[in-house]
Amino acid sequence: MAPLVFIAQLPSMQWLAAMCFFAWILWGSRRKIIRLTMIALLSFVWASMQGSSLIEQTLTLMGANREVVASVQTINLGQGGVTSQFFKIEKVGGKQIFPAILFRAKWEGAETALSAGQKWKLIASFRPVHSLLNEGGFDAQRWALAQHAPLTATIRQGEMLEGGSSFRQQFIHRVQAEMPELANTPVLIALAFGEKGLINGDEKILLQRTGIAHLVAISGLHIGIAALFGWWLARGMQFFLPIRLIDYRFTLLVSEIFLLTYTWLSGCNAPALRAALAVSLWIVLRFFRISCHPWQVWLWGVALLLLADPMNILSDSFWLSCFAVASLVFWFQWMPLSARFQHAWYWSFLRWGHLQAGMTLLLLPLQVAIFHGLNPSSFLANMWAVPIVSMVTVPLVLMALIINLFPSGWMSGAQIIIWKMADQTLSLAMWGVEPFSGSWFTLGESFLLISFSGWLFVLFWRLSDIRHRLSLLISLCVVSLCWLTRMAPERWRVDMLDVGHGLSVLISKNGRGILYDTGNRWEGGSAAEQNIAPLLRWRNIQLEQIIISHDDKDHRGGLEILQAMYPKASLRDSSPSVGHLSCIAGEHWRWQGLNFDILWPLTSTTDARNDDSCVIRVDDGTFSLLLTGDIEAGSEKALIKKERKGLQSTWLQVPHHGSNTSSSPPFLRAVKPVVAMASAARFNKWHLPAHKVVSRYNKARYDWHSTSVSGQLSIFIYDEYWAIKGLREQLIPRWYHHRFGVSEDNE
Numbered sequence: 001m002a003p004l005v006f007i008a009q010l011p012s013m014q015w016l017a018a019m020c021f022f023a024w025i026l027w028g029s030r031r032k033i034i035r036l037t038m039i040a041l042l043s044f045v046w047a048s049m050q051g052s053s054l055i056e057q058t059l060t061l062m063g064a065n066r067e068v069v070a071s072v073q074t075i076n077l078g079q080g081g082v083t084s085q086f087f088k089i090e091k092v093g094g095k096q097i098f099p100a101i102l103f104r105a106k107w108e109g110a111e112t113a114l115s116a117g118q119k120w121k122l123i124a125s126f127r128p129v130h131s132l133l134n135e136g137g138f139d140a141q142r143w144a145l146a147q148h149a150p151l152t153a154t155i156r157q158g159e160m161l162e163g164g165s166s167f168r169q170q171f172i173h174r175v176q177a178e179m180p181e182l183a184n185t186p187v188l189i190a191l192a193f194g195e196k197g198l199i200n201g202d203e204k205i206l207l208q209r210t211g212i213a214h215l216v217a218i219s220g221l222h223i224g225i226a227a228l229f230g231w232w233l234a235r236g237m238q239f240f241l242p243i244r245l246i247d248y249r250f251t252l253l254v255s256e257i258f259l260l261t262y263t264w265l266s267g268c269n270a271p272a273l274r275a276a277l278a279v280s281l282w283i284v285l286r287f288f289r290i291s292c293h294p295w296q297v298w299l300w301g302v303a304l305l306l307l308a309d310p311m312n313i314l315s316d317s318f319w320l321s322c323f324a325v326a327s328l329v330f331w332f333q334w335m336p337l338s339a340r341f342q343h344a345w346y347w348s349f350l351r352w353g354h355l356q357a358g359m360t361l362l363l364l365p366l367q368v369a370i371f372h373g374l375n376p377s378s379f380l381a382n383m384w385a386v387p388i389v390s391m392v393t394v395p396l397v398l399m400a401l402i403i404n405l406f407p408s409g410w411m412s413g414a415q416i417i418i419w420k421m422a423d424q425t426l427s428l429a430m431w432g433v434e435p436f437s438g439s440w441f442t443l444g445e446s447f448l449l450i451s452f453s454g455w456l457f458v459l460f461w462r463l464s465d466i467r468h469r470l471s472l473l474i475s476l477c478v479v480s481l482c483w484l485t486r487m488a489p490e491r492w493r494v495d496m497l498d499v500g501h502g503l504s505v506l507i508s509k510n511g512r513g514i515l516y517d518t519g520n521r522w523e524g525g526s527a528a529e530q531n532i533a534p535l536l537r538w539r540n541i542q543l544e545q546i547i548i549s550h551d552d553k554d555h556r557g558g559l560e561i562l563q564a565m566y567p568k569a570s571l572r573d574s575s576p577s578v579g580h581l582s583c584i585a586g587e588h589w590r591w592q593g594l595n596f597d598i599l600w601p602l603t604s605t606t607d608a609r610n611d612d613s614c615v616i617r618v619d620d621g622t623f624s625l626l627l628t629g630d631i632e633a634g635s636e637k638a639l640i641k642k643e644r645k646g647l648q649s650t651w652l653q654v655p656h657h658g659s660n661t662s663s664s665p666p667f668l669r670a671v672k673p674v675v676a677m678a679s680a681a682r683f684n685k686w687h688l689p690a691h692k693v694v695s696r697y698n699k700a701r702y703d704w705h706s707t708s709v710s711g712q713l714s715i716f717i718y719d720e721y722w723a724i725k726g727l728r729e730q731l732i733p734r735w736y737h738h739r740f741g742v743s744e745d746n747e
Helices: 013-026 032-061 140-146 167-178 185-193 201-209 220-238 248-265 270-287 294-308 310-314 316-334 345-362 364-371 378-404 412-439 450-463 466-484 527-538 559-565 633-643 665-671 691-699 727-731
Strands: 063-072 085-092 095-105 119-128 151-162 492-496 505-509 512-516 542-547 570-573 588-591 594-600 615-619 624-627 651-653 675-678 703-706 713-717 722-726
Touching: 013 032, 032 063, 032 095, 032 119, 032 294, 032 310, 085 119, 095 119, 140 310, 167 185, 167 248, 167 378, 167 412, 185 378, 185 412, 201 412, 220 248, 220 270, 220 378, 248 270, 248 378, 270 294, 270 316, 294 310, 294 316, 310 316, 316 345, 316 364, 316 450, 345 364, 345 378, 345 450, 364 450, 378 412, 450 466, 505 527, 527 559, 542 559, 594 633, 633 665, 665 691, 691 703, 703 722, 713 727, 722 727
Parallel strands: 095 151, 512 542, 542 570, 624 651, 651 675, 675 703
Antiparallel strands: 063 085, 063 119, 085 095, 119 151, 492 505, 492 713, 505 512, 588 594, 594 615, 615 624, 713 722
């Protein structure tokens, strides 16, 4: 099923049928390699059919004002405000659908508070998930398909069919009502139910930057602890039983009950289900006394997870879970502790340090690929926090939940004491990791290959003779250094980032960059945080100058954030502010061998509007780029009179996102671009770029590109030629990156 991660197009049903027929032919062979080939073909067919089914459902359901019956899936934690809710569609137009599919919506018009378990008849407009696509950024489209939630909706009206909350929702409300006021309530709720909606941004950053975010998710570690808690309880019960009634299978059954219950409490989220399936597999093997190699158990677990849901292959958390367990197996087999340290209790800290060292070293590749950074102190943070949270806090939380199952009033005092103890232990864990929060280092693409050096180190250490180890390690360091300091094949590069409705263009050379505009901002976030900064970090670009075309929020929204991240970067705009570099026609400067000429505006202004946009022409003597901001027809006409010969450029940033108030025919004839690039959101309310404008460029035979179609647009400039590539079509062409709902002809 692995090809689903990187193939550009899912096979057609005819190809899948042909693969099934070929697999059927191979079935009769007794040769192992042929039978494995048959299994591989059938697995790929099964995964492809699941992906095709998900896309087909998406295309079928999208549209305006559809009547659906859907149940609320998101737990109401009482945090206030209108947040996005997940709904599961059960019926469409009165007809049952299978398998059920999820959608996400922010419903402000609900008459009653939404809670998990409610069933509604909704009139809603559906559209497929479309993610902004940039290097180093979050892939929301892939995540949505992995969650079986490929639709977003605008709910027009709704009628409640069933108002009762699910038992899990009721239980969570009951626990919240009986919990005392605690300092770490959001994290305790996350540990109890896997619901992280109450954790604020600062707490999330602390957990991520210290490398202990895995502790607040109900994952394999906590599912295993729940099973171990059940085993302890069962062993305690057996202490009071006669010997003839003591059976090892009883403890395994109780462990299974506890882990399944804890999985249910977590809402059966994907990480918890994966962990429950893996631990259940181990319990079954123990129950029937089947002896297996650890790699066999791991392979069976991964196979079961993928057979149950092939879309797991697109989930980052799936890869983290599987890779973590594989790392542990590899570490304990290839770098085991000496036998003298493996039994006595006073060596337990050393054993824990050995395990944590293996996880830290071997999980580096995924740490860099997913989180784009590393905290060297995460080893110490985990050494401190994991034993406290896993061995003390989580068992206390489980005890509190068990007590809460009894009628109200029973042992309420004991429950409060247990919650306070859990809170104190969690405060102790957080107190120990806070000093390590400032040690986070962002790592880019160049470090990705080097992150595998931990695995290579272990292999070299075990397979090579002691006389050769030093030379091998030196060779590894030299190769890593060469990889880090390698030069890009292009001379310079232009990237128009996919920031939705807004603009941000990066000009980079030799690891340094100039940014033209900083995208939009909104309540709770900005394009600078979500799109621009991740790309700069991923490509290890040092920003030296920020240019603001004008004062509209969709062009300067992320300025403050980027200035805080890159305090040494100079600022250039058309305002007369002290300390700013001016953007006035006639100015010229040279940077990294590139010429920058400002063509507009003629004078500075304190409130720059569209027609005051800073227009800059960048050239290397052979190829050129014209940056226009949001100028409209009036400024275009003035530019033609002033700079007719100086406007001609190889590439044009389409003015004003392709609005019909810009891109006048005389201006296009003066620029004569080979390529026109527009920055626009796919589902923007202004319907930009305008169809008339796109048609105007096409009729003039200028090569049209838009971020709403291609995601990030990148121009690679070499000595005598250049190439433009879209992230969606050329740089990372994947079947799950398609613009669902658009035919291939319209792409």
